[in-house]
Amino acid sequence: MRPPRGTLEHLIRTRWRYWYLGLRKALALLQATWIAYSKPIPASCGQLLTQVLLCGALALAAASLTYCWLASSLLYPLGPSAIVATVCGLLAFLGLVLVPPARCLFALSVPTLGTEQGRRLLLSWSTATLTIAVVPNVLANLRAAGQVLRCVTEGSLESLLNTTHWLQTGSQALGPDGQAGSQGLTLQAQGDSAAAFRLHVLRVTQQVLEDFSSLESSARVVALGTQRVVTGLFMLGLLLDSAWYLHCYLTDLRFDNIYATRQLTQRLAEVGATHLTASPPAWLLWAARPRLSQAELLSCLVRLGLFTLLLLAMAVTVALDHVAFLLAQAAVGWARELPAVPVTLTIKYDAKYTVLGFIPFLFNQPPPENPYLSAYNSFQWELRFTAPGCPLLPAQRPHTATLLAAGALQLVACSTVLLETYARRLRHSIAASFFRTQEARRVRHLHARLQRRYDRHRGQPAQPQDASSCS
Numbered sequence: 306m307r308p309p310r311g312t313l314e315h316l317i318r319t320r321w322r323y324w325y326l327g328l329r330k331a332l333a334l335l336q337a338t339w340i341a342y343s344k345p346i347p348a349s350c351g352q353l354l355t356q357v358l359l360c361g362a363l364a365l366a367a368a369s370l371t372y373c374w375l376a377s378s379l380l381y382p383l384g385p386s387a388i389v390a391t392v393c394g395l396l397a398f399l400g401l402v403l404v405p406p407a408r409c410l411f412a413l414s415v416p417t418l419g420t421e422q423g424r425r426l427l428l429s430w431s432t433a434t435l436t437i438a439v440v441p442n443v444l445a446n447l448r449a450a451g452q453v454l455r456c457v458t459e460g461s462l463e464s465l466l467n468t469t470h471w472l473q474t475g476s477q478a479l480g481p482d483g484q485a486g487s488q489g490l491t492l493q494a495q496g497d498s499a500a501a502f503r504l505h506v507l508r509v510t511q512q513v514l515e516d517f518s519s520l521e522s523s524a525r526v527v528a529l530g531t532q533r534v535v536t537g538l539f540m541l542g543l544l545l546d547s548a549w550y551l552h553c554y555l556t557d558l559r560f561d562n563i564y565a566t567r568q569l570t571q572r573l574a575e576v577g578a579t580h581l582t583a584s585p586p587a588w589l590l591w592a593a594r595p596r597l598s599q600a601e602l603l604s605c606l607v608r609l610g611l612f613t614l615l616l617l618a619m620a621v622t623v624a625l626d627h628v629a630f631l632l633a634q635a636a637v638g639w640a641r642e643l644p645a646v647p648v649t650l651t652i653k654y655d656a657k658y659t660v661l662g663f664i665p666f667l668f669n670q671p672p673p674e675n676p677y678l679s680a681y682n683s684f685q686w687e688l689r690f691t692a693p694g695c696p697l698l699p700a701q702r703p704h705t706a707t708l709l710a711a712g713a714l715q716l717v718a719c720s721t722v723l724l725e726t727y728a729r730r731l732r733h734s735i736a737a738s739f740f741r742t743q744e745a746r747r748v749r750h751l752h753a754r755l756q757r758r759y760d761r762h763r764g765q766p767a768q769p770q771d772a773s774s775c776s
Contacts, residue, residue: 337355338355338359339738340352340738341355341356341359342355342356342359342408342412343408343409343412343735343738343739344356344405345405345739356402357402360398360401360402360408361398363397363401363411364394364395364397364398364401365394367393367394367397368390368391368393368394368397369390371389371390371393371394372386372387372389372390375389375390397411405739406551406739408739409551409735409736409739409740410544410547410548410551412735412739413547413550413551413732413735413736414543414544414547416728416729416731416732416735417543417546417547417550417728417732418543418717418721418728419721419724419725419727419728419729419731420546420721420725420728420729420732421725422542422546423543423546423721423728424718424721424722424725426538426539426542426543427714427715427717427718427721428615428714428715428718429535429538429539430535430539430714431619431711431712431714431715431718432711433531433535434707434710434711434714435619435622435623435707435708435711436531437531437707438626438703438704438707438708438711439622439623439625439626439703439708442626442629442630442701442703442704443625443626443629445701446629446630446632446633446700446701447629447633448698449633449636449637449697449698449699449700449701450632450633450636450637452695452696452697452698453636453637453639453640453697455695456640456691456692456695456697457640457643457691459691459692459695460689460691460692460693460695463689463692464689468648550732550736551736554733554736554740554743555740555743558746558747558750559750559754561729561732561733562747562750562751562754563588563589563590564589564590564591564730564733565582565585565589565590565591566734566737566748568737568744568745568748569748569751569752570582572748572749572752573752576752578752578755578756580759581752581755581756581758581759582755586755586758589755590726590730605722605723608722609719609722612715612718612719612722615715616715616719619711619712619715623703623708626703626708627703630700630701630702630703633700633701634700637697637698637699637700640691640697641691641697643689643691645689647685648685649683649685651681651682651683652681652682652683653681
């Protein structure tokens with residue numbers, strides 16, 4: 306039985322109102338939390354408590370990420386990693402609580418990832434991560450394939466020498482009686498030369514494997530050191546770029562002052578100068594409007610084309626890693642499945658003689674044969690194409706988690722092409738939330754700039770502009 310239509314509509318409206326009120330409360334809570342976080346001096350005990358809790362949570366998250374980064378990614382010992390992470394967490398907590406610009410710097414580092422500098426850092430980090438995962442793995446698989454070649458060569462040489470030995474034994478088993486008349490079986494194996502050749506081949510293959518092993522170890526050491534250096538430079542570059550933005554924001558009124566914010570709209574409305582934004586210049590961006598201009602879209606498409614080439618290069622590198630693994634896996638599997646071939650050498654020797662054999666020949670009769678000697682010998686051995694004492698190295702599978710992490714960093718860097726404009730707006734909004742007095746000065750400067758532009762278009766003399774200190 307269906308409920309009445311009016312009851313169903315009332316239920317839908319009630320649920321929608323419930324979700325709407327819950328969303329408004331959540332947004333209000335987030336806004337109050339952000340106001341408490343961005344306050345240089347808390348206005349109440351509640352704001353102070355909120356600020357301390359937020360700084361503690363951020364410091365704990367920073368310490369946890371630092372520990373995971375040092376212990377898991379950079380492979381430092383667990384004890385020193387825990388000590389360094391704890392010290393970093395304490396320093397971060399004290400800096401966030403006691404130094405308001407440090408809180409602003411920490412908040413600015415997030416949207417900085419979406420700018421061009423952050424994109425370069427992400428690309429450098431992803432490239433280092435991909436190199437660390439692929440190069441040692443490819444060398445390890447090449448080493449496994451070289452070990453297969455060594456084992457097959459050693460086994461084939463042993464089988465050849467073993468066959469020569471049994472052939473020589475069979476020829477000696479005939480004894481001096483095997484040489485009847487002017488015919489005989491002679492087989493001689495030069496044992497010293499064969500052994501020397503075998504040792505030479507084994508020495509060459511062992512040297513090749515040692516070279517691959519040394520190259521693999523060097524590649525792992527260099528890759529790990531590169532990852533540590535690149536990661537350190539990544540974090541340092543992120544903080545320096547955020548600090549540079551904050552410095553220019555506080556010292557230069559013209560720096561990144563191209564946004565028509567709510568403060569500017571209110572100021573123009575208060576002084577009756579809303580006509581200044583009736584036909585805004587091309588450089589003026591509306592902070593509250595998410596729409597991108599045509600020039601911004603064209604620039605994004607060009608950069609996305611360049612990122613497509615980088616993604617193709619990454620795909621080729623990952624494919625090379627998988628191809629090396631498949632080849633090494635196939636070679637190792639083939640060598641393990643090589644069967645031992647049983648060989649049986651049977652020597653049957655019958656000697657007979659005739660007396661006055663020409664007389665029966667004159668009467669077209671076969672000459673009578675008298676048995677002289679009969680010998681029968683059988684020798685058995687196996688041909689093994691892999692040496693029993695030569696261990697086969699397993700093929701190294703590609704590090705899927707590391708490759709996915711590098712791919713995720715590439716995709717994040719690619720997404721920053723579209724999000725760069727919004728990241729710049731968010732960075733400006735964060736700085737304005739922390740330094741309201743400076744933002745008021747910047748709004749007045751932007752108002753004066755728009756007024757000069759308006760006067761210049763109307764033919765009135767314009768006032769001189771302030772010099773900029775940051776580009």
